[in-house]
Amino acid sequence: MANSSQRTPATNAGAVEHFDAIVIGAGISGLYQLIRLRELGLTARVYEAGGGVGGTWYWNRYPGARFDSESYTYGYSFSEELLQEWDWKEHFSGQPENERYVNYVADKFDLRRDIQFNANVVSAAYEETGNYWEIRLDDGARARARFLITAVGILSAQNIPPFEGIESFKGESFHTSRWPKEPVGLAGKRVGVIGTGATAVQLITEIAKEVGHLTVFQRTPNYCAPLRNGPIDPETQARIKASYPEIFKRTRETSAGFIHDFDPRSVFDVTPEERQARFEELWAQPGFGKWLGNFRDIMSNKEANELFAEFVRNKIRERVNDPVVAEKLVPRDHRFGTKRVPLESGYYEQFNRPNVLLVDLRESPIERITPLGVKTSDAEHQLDVIIYATGFDAVTGPLTRIDIRGEGGRSLKDKWADGPRTYLGIQSAGFPNLLTLVGPHNGATFCNMPRCIEQNVEWVTDCLRYMREKGFERIAASEQAEEAWTGHVNELAAGTLLSETASWFFGANIEGKKRAILMYLGGAKAFRAKCDEVAARDYEGFVLE
Numbered sequence: 001m002a003n004s005s006q007r008t009p010a011t012n013a014g015a016v017e018h019f020d021a022i023v024i025g026a027g028i029s030g031l032y033q034l035i036r037l038r039e040l041g042l043t044a045r046v047y048e049a050g051g052g053v054g055g056t057w058y059w060n061r062y063p064g065a066r067f068d069s070e071s072y073t074y075g076y077s078f079s080e081e082l083l084q085e086w087d088w089k090e091h092f093s094g095q096p097e098n099e100r101y102v103n104y105v106a107d108k109f110d111l112r113r114d115i116q117f118n119a120n121v122v123s124a125a126y127e128e129t130g131n132y133w134e135i136r137l138d139d140g141a142r143a144r145a146r147f148l149i150t151a152v153g154i155l156s157a158q159n160i161p162p163f164e165g166i167e168s169f170k171g172e173s174f175h176t177s178r179w180p181k182e183p184v185g186l187a188g189k190r191v192g193v194i195g196t197g198a199t200a201v202q203l204i205t206e207i208a209k210e211v212g213h214l215t216v217f218q219r220t221p222n223y224c225a226p227l228r229n230g231p232i233d234p235e236t237q238a239r240i241k242a243s244y245p246e247i248f249k250r251t252r253e254t255s256a257g258f259i260h261d262f263d264p265r266s267v268f269d270v271t272p273e274e275r276q277a278r279f280e281e282l283w284a285q286p287g288f289g290k291w292l293g294n295f296r297d298i299m300s301n302k303e304a305n306e307l308f309a310e311f312v313r314n315k316i317r318e319r320v321n322d323p324v325v326a327e328k329l330v331p332r333d334h335r336f337g338t339k340r341v342p343l344e345s346g347y348y349e350q351f352n353r354p355n356v357l358l359v360d361l362r363e364s365p366i367e368r369i370t371p372l373g374v375k376t377s378d379a380e381h382q383l384d385v386i387i388y389a390t391g392f393d394a395v396t397g398p399l400t401r402i403d404i405r406g407e408g409g410r411s412l413k414d415k416w417a418d419g420p421r422t423y424l425g426i427q428s429a430g431f432p433n434l435l436t437l438v439g440p441h442n443g444a445t446f447c448n449m450p451r452c453i454e455q456n457v458e459w460v461t462d463c464l465r466y467m468r469e470k471g472f473e474r475i476a477a478s479e480q481a482e483e484a485w486t487g488h489v490n491e492l493a494a495g496t497l498l499s500e501t502a503s504w505f506f507g508a509n510i511e512g513k514k515r516a517i518l519m520y521l522g523g524a525k526a527f528r529a530k531c532d533e534v535a536a537r538d539y540e541g542f543v544l545e
Ligand code: N01
Pocket: 066, 067, 068, 069, 155, 161, 194, 195, 196, 197, 198, 199, 200, 202, 217, 218, 219, 220, 340, 361, 366, 389, 390, 391, 392, 504, 509
């Protein structure tokens, strides 16, 4: 490995630049990885497709975008100074503030000098004889490094369904995750939103009051639960800052890196009155407690799940004036929590507004996009703006959209055609020295992201340090370890209530994508323990050379 002084200048036009490590993505994981690589004394370059840092918080600037995690559990935990310097203003902070935070981090740790922005990595190939990776940008520029670390996130490859006539629309159209930086004037306009996932729920609530008319195209209603956001007053701020060690201790112990964790009791351990009281209590609390702090069998027992599902359905019915509209908003085709639960701040009340129309696509599917708007089977909805809140080619998409070639020129996309195959969600056999932060099957996929991202980055950093100390230059997951881990991940998913629901967790939202679990459902704590055990056994399951 080279040391920092041997770094090739970035301005070497036409030449292939060389680094010890290349990181793809300057979001939460890429930035932290850069900090740790520098500490190891490695030369590194981060290639970022966007024009700024932040990943999710750079791209998802649609109105209403905000954390569903408590702000003080979301920030980086590695720097006490940073924790004490940064004041979160709201319990669930919004995108503008979140983007400011990530920029603050980039400035504080002087990260930009090693980041190339507007740099879209289109391919990455492993060169066996030289044991290095070569990446190529869309402008033809190339760079090489011994290690390629992907920090591309799990929800960055946008999905716009291939609606017929999509190009013919004469108005403006946007995907929520490619929202322009310049303000989009929606006031007084006829706006259509396609999709009713977590993104749309935030967006619709924010824009309904501003637009002239809003048409919401809903295929599947969700179980949305109140976020209960609010400002953080100075006294609470001081208390938060004094209790970061306890907060992060807690998030290390819970199953998904949140402060919430499942109640060890079954719904059937308590009387119906106690159960109802507990449901109400959870409902009144901020954040994900209704999902991740509920009775333990909500997510494993159909009858238990149905009790809470019906509780939520009734909450929806109470809030929507028109009973016909209310019933359209009530989910019945999947169980509570088997899709990501959208958190909301007045979503259902928007459907009481005279300027908001709910179109149930189960009754009248979209036939095509026309020059004037959206044509469903029973009407043409004329629109000035169409907003695609249609989600992502999740988890694998950000990786398979890059032409990644490992040993023997084998493509990662081809290898994963029947579902991802990984070891710890960090490597895939046949792709030496490629380390996938928050990759498919990784514990970070079902987690309060930064909490598990820090674990991923620290594990990778320790691994690179170990390799240097022992004189290793190549790490590759063994076929056997991959087989065992992939089997374990699939086994964990099989038979769960989650596996009965078509969701992006299984790639079911993308036409033609093989349905296979993309996440690790064993919990963040178990994942951390497994990673620690592998490291303690000299990186068992990896072949080091
Ligand atoms: O995407 P989604 P999202 N015709 O895939 C509909 C995270 N997040 O961007 O359910 C008509 O959930 C689709 O309908 P259906 C969070 O992890 C985090 O909302 O497939 N409709 C659905 O309604 C979340 O899970 C935060 O029937 C079509 C919607 O589009 C993830 O991002 C905030 C369609 C897509 O919903 C993705 O959420 C927001 C078609 N052909 C999001 N295709 C934070 O808290 C798709 N749809 C930080």
